[in-house]
Amino acid sequence: MKLSDMARFNWxxxxxxxxxxxxxxxxxxxxxxxxxxxxxxxxGARLFILGEFSFLGKNTLIVMxxxxxxxxxxxxxxxxxxxxxxxxxSQAVQRLPEVRLMAPLVVGFAELSYQGRLRESxxxxxSRDFMQIRKLIVQQGQFLPQSELEEARAVAVIxxxxxxxxxxxxxxxxxxxxxxxxxxxxIGVLSSKGQSLGMxxxxxxxxxxxxxxxxxxxxxxxxxxxEVRSYDYVNNAKDRILSVITERHDGEEDVxxxxxxxxxxxxxEILRTLTLAVGGVAAISLIVAGVLIMNVMLISVSQRTxxxxxxxxxxxxxxxxxxxxxSEAILLALLGGISGLLxSEAILAMGRSFYPDVPLGSPVWAxxxxxxxxILTALIFAYIxxxxxxxxxxxxxxNEGKGVS
Amino acid sequence: MTFMSSPVEAADLVELKSVDRHFQLGDQTxxxxxxxxxxxSCGEYISVMGPSGSGKSTLLNILGLLDQPSRGEYILDGISxxxxxxxxxxxxxxxxxxFVFQSYHLIPRMTARAxxxxxxxxxxxxxxxxxxxxxxxxxxxxxxxxxxxxxxQLSGGQRQRVAxxxxxxxxxxxxxxxxxxxxxxxxxxxxxxxxxEELNREGITLIVVTHDLELGKRxxxxxxxxxxxxxxDVLAGN
Ligand SMILES: Nc1ncnc2c1ncn2[C@@H]1O[C@H](COP(=O)(O)OP(=O)(O)OP(=O)(O)O)[C@@H](O)[C@H]1O
Ligand SMILES: [Mg+2]
Numbered sequence: 001m002k003l004s005d006m007a008r009f010n011w012x013x014x015x016x017x018x019x020x021x022x023x024x025x026x027x028x029x030x031x032x033x034x035x036x037x038x039x040x041x042x043x044g045a046r047l048f049i050l051g052e053f054s055f056l057g058k059n060t061l062i063v064m065x066x067x068x069x070x071x072x073x074x075x076x077x078x079x080x081x082x083x084x085x086x087x088x089x090s091q092a093v094q095r096l097p098e099v100r101l102m103a104p105l106v107v108g109f110a111e112l113s114y115q116g117r118l119r120e121s122x123x124x125x126x127s128r129d130f131m132q133i134r135k136l137i138v139q140q141g142q143f144l145p146q147s148e149l150e151e152a153r154a155v156a157v158i159x160x161x162x163x164x165x166x167x168x169x170x171x172x173x174x175x176x177x178x179x180x181x182x183x184x185x186x187i188g189v190l191s192s193k194g195q196s197l198g199m200x201x202x203x204x205x206x207x208x209x210x211x212x213x214x215x216x217x218x219x220x221x222x223x224x225x226x227e228v229r230s231y232d233y234v235n236n237a238k239d240r241i242l243s244v245i246t247e248r249h250d251g252e253e254d255v256x257x258x259x260x261x262x263x264x265x266x267x268x269e270i271l272r273t274l275t276l277a278v279g280g281v282a283a284i285s286l287i288v289a290g291v292l293i294m295n296v297m298l299i300s301v302s303q304r305t306x307x308x309x310x311x312x313x314x315x316x317x318x319x320x321x322x323x324x325x326x327s328e329a330i331l332l333a334l335l336g337g338i339s340g341l342l343x344s345e346a347i348l349a350m351g352r353s354f355y356p357d358v359p360l361g362s363p364v365w366a367x368x369x370x371x372x373x374x375i376l377t378a379l380i381f382a383y384i385x386x387x388x389x390x391x392x393x394x395x396x397x398x399n400e401g402k403g404v405s
Numbered sequence: 406m407t408f409m410s411s412p413v414e415a416a417d418l419v420e421l422k423s424v425d426r427h428f429q430l431g432d433q434t435x436x437x438x439x440x441x442x443x444x445x446s447c448g449e450y451i452s453v454m455g456p457s458g459s460g461k462s463t464l465l466n467i468l469g470l471l472d473q474p475s476r477g478e479y480i481l482d483g484i485s486x487x488x489x490x491x492x493x494x495x496x497x498x499x500x501x502x503x504f505v506f507q508s509y510h511l512i513p514r515m516t517a518r519a520x521x522x523x524x525x526x527x528x529x530x531x532x533x534x535x536x537x538x539x540x541x542x543x544x545x546x547x548x549x550x551x552x553x554x555x556x557x558q559l560s561g562g563q564r565q566r567v568a569x570x571x572x573x574x575x576x577x578x579x580x581x582x583x584x585x586x587x588x589x590x591x592x593x594x595x596x597x598x599x600x601x602e603e604l605n606r607e608g609i610t611l612i613v614v615t616h617d618l619e620l621g622k623r624x625x626x627x628x629x630x631x632x633x634x635x636x637x638d639v640l641a642g643n
Contacts, residue, residue: 005526016514310510313471314524314571315499317492394498395472398510 001320003327010328013300014335021332024296027289028336028374033344034282035370036362040348042275044360049271050264051359059100059231060133061238062263063093063224063245064256083254084220085245087149087209092244093226098237101227103130104149106212112205114166114177121162123179123205125212133225136201141173141188144208152210156184161202163189179205182215234259279366283373289336290381293329297385301325308389309397322390329382330375337374341367417480418578418610419445419468424477426463426633437463438474439633445612447578450605452624453614460633461614462583468612469502469581470494482578499528503572503609505582505601509564511556511571517563518543518552521570528575538574546570546600562593569600573609580604582613586620598623 014021065085087104094102106125111118130136131143143157156177163172163186172186190201213219228237238257246253301308308321316324344362351360362370426438437460445451453461466472467479470486479486481497489497511520518539525535543549546566548559556564565585572580582601586594598613598620605611615621622641629637 001527002529002531005532009526012514306510307512309471310512311523311527312495313469313498313504313510314527315495315575316527317495319492320495320527393472395466398471398506 001316001324006324006327007331009324010331013328014331017300020296020300021335024289024293024332025336025339027292028286028333028378029340029343031282031286031289031377032337032340032370032374033347034285035279035373036341036344036367037347038282039275039279039366039370040344040360040362041351042271042278043362043366044348044351044358046268046271046275047359048357050268057133057227058259058261059228059234060260061226061228061234061241062258062260063090063226063241064258065220065254067254067256083249083252085224085255086219087213087221089245089248089255090221090224091149092248093224093241096226096237096240096244098228098233098240099226100229101129101133101225103127103133103225104209104221105130105223105225106209106216106218107222108212108216108218110180110215112162112166112177112179114175117166119162119165121179121203121205123207123212123215125207125209125215127209129227130206130225133227134201137191138188139191140171141186143188144206145187147208149208150210151208152214153208154182154184154211155187155208157188157190157206158186159190159200159202159204160192161200162205179207180215182211184211279369283370286373286377289374290377293332293378294381294385296332297325297329297382298388300328301385301389304389305392305397308392309394309399312392312394313398318390321392322386325386325389326379326382329378329386333375333378337371340374341371417444418447418449418482419443420478420480421467421474422478422480424467424474424479426460426467426472427475436633438467440477441633441635443628443635443638445610447610448605448608449610449612449626450602450624451612451626451628452621453612453628453630454616454618454621455630455636457616459630461630463633464630465581465583465612465614468579469504470498471504499524500575501577501579503575503577503580505565505568505572505580505585507584507587509556509561509568509588511564511567513556516553516555517548517559517567520556520567521574524571524574539570542570542574560593561589562596565589565593565597566600569597569604573604577609579610580612582611584614584616586615586617594620 063085065083090102090104093099103126108123109120110123112121126144127149128144128146131138136143138157139160141157144155145153147153158172166172166177167175172189175186176183177186184207192202207215226237226241228234238259241257242253242255245255311321348360348362352358421441421443424438424441425436428435428437441464453464455461463472467474470481474487482501486494486497512523521539521543522535525538540549543552546569548563548566548570551559551563556567559567580601585601586597589597601611601613602623613620613624621627625641627637627639627641628635
């Protein structure tokens with residue numbers, strides 16, 4: 001029997017038994033859309049969280065003082081604390097041909113005050129390149145000037161919220177504010193970057209790196225960001241930076257250079273596992289659909305015994321009958337699976353329109369997996385009923401439903 | 406009238422050799438067929454009569470490979486069917502044997518055309534060729550204008566003609582009809598019988614089970630069954 005004929009034959013069966021078909025489809029729709037929805041939600045959450053934390057581009061390398069002990073081996077025998085990362089180190093990094101932008105970072109908290117208004121704030125000492133690396137936009141005034149890194153100019157760029165809280169509606173540009181025991185002239189106000197889990201730039205004050213060093217009386221850098229010319233150079237640049245600094249530190253490899261991807265990778269893994277687990281739980285709901293399919297098919301087989309007998313009398317062998325019933329289940333699974341996917345995609349699309357920030361949506365593999373699971377479930381649970389149909393003796397089947405139509 | 410003593414000829418289409426068909430009902434054995442010997446040549450027209458429960462349907466089912474003997478041998482077209490597997494038996498039913506039932510056995514959700522199409526569909530014949538084969542047959546059976554009707558929209562006689570069309574769709578050698586007129590009034594019953602006889606004249610081997618003495622007497626060879634045995638096997642007009 002041709003596949004197209006089987007499809008047509010079964011289409012008549014499923015379209016005639018509307019209620020039965022609707023029940024099975026409903027169960028499959030719930031199962032398939034649960035899988036797709038939950039994975040879609042999980043993926044959306046994962047991408048959202050990663051997006052929030054991935055404040056740096058793919059080309060950016062992060063240099064941190066100290067050796068990250070990934071192997072968990074013995075602590076260094078020499079009691080020496082790791083050497084600090086200096087401004088000179090960062091300048092050496094900047095001179096590398098692969099490095100396009102470089103921003104050293106000194107970070108600390110200080111109390112800001114302006115005309116009696118006080119506020120504790122995060123202060124970041126850095127360079128002009130930082131604006132480009134973090135893709136910051138200046139709303140008023142200008143960003144930190146391009147100058148020698150050692151130059152401790154008394155200028156500051158402040159976040160929007162900080163500006164509002166310290167200056168209110170008054171203009172802030174050109175005003176002097178106090179931070180700890182130093183004074184800074186406001187030369188720029190950042191435009192809102194939105195809520196970012198990485199760092200809230202609405203509440204930050206940016207100053208030249210040397211000024212921050214002086215303010216916090218701290219030589220060592222917290223981090224150095226280095227943006228490489230292109231992604232192809234990332235690994236190369238990573239090695240170069242490491243060797244340059246190691247050389248400057250008398251051959252001791254006491255800094256760590258990582259990409260943001262590496263930092264996020266382990267985090268990503270946890271979220272991914274979680275999504276999979278949730279999707280797997282949803283897939284279990286398909287077993288419920290499977291049991292329903294089995295019952296429906298068993299009923300179908302017993303209701304259609306005389307039809308099975310007839311088909312055998314007309315020349316169908318056991319295999320054909322088995323295939324006929326299996327394909328009926330597959331047809332139901334196709335209908336339910338497609339409807340389930342459409343429904344869940346519609347819900348995800350609706351979710352996206354309500355929460356545009358969260359990239360809700362399941363990856364293609366999840367859709368394929370949900371769909372195939374539905375088909376597989378149908379096949380597995382329709383197997384016993386189909387075998388039962390195929391094993392019927394033609395004469396017994398024919399006699400059972402004597403006197404129809 | 407002469408008593409037939411199972412003649413063995415080269416042209417035998419069907420040969421039963423001491424076939425038994427026993428049913429076990431609790432601790433009781435029902436002998437639906439009891440040591441039946443029967444030879445049928447190509448092109449014969451046979452009626453099978455006898456009291457209810459005498460084994461007529463059982464005989465027909467075995468001849469049609471719908472049922473298997475408990476004992477004995479059934480040779481169809483020179484080949485012993487006793488050891489044939491399901492696939493081979495199905496292939497015989499498909500191409501060599503046509504069945505007509507008292508209750509028509511049409512699939513209620515399918516149109517007259519689709520019902521007639523079934524054997525062709527099962528045989529994997531293309532839709533184009535199916536259409537080409539069905540059209541002239543429907544015209545011949547006088548149901549061309551009912552092609553798209555469902556069985557419940559057809560009269561008994563029309564239904565049985567659809568069923569006959571379905572049975573001969575694959576041009577079988579052997580046409581088995583189990584009380585084909587049992588559910589019909591005299592007029593449409595006679596029409597159906599005439600149709601079957603016409604097919605027989607064109608060469609098909611026809612075996613009709615009937616309770617109707619008049620109909621039974623129209624056959625050239627008449628078999629009478631009693632208690633699972635062939636009690637009488639006569640050639641009419643001799
Ligand atoms: N599947 C079965 N299980 C048990 N007994 C059966 C079965 N099929 C037939 N029989 C018995 O075998 C005997 C012959 O049955 P069969 O149907 O061949 O009779 P019949 O001559 O066709 O009768 P009728 O004229 O009433 O159709 C009967 O006694 C019947 O009860
Ligand atoms: Mg009978």
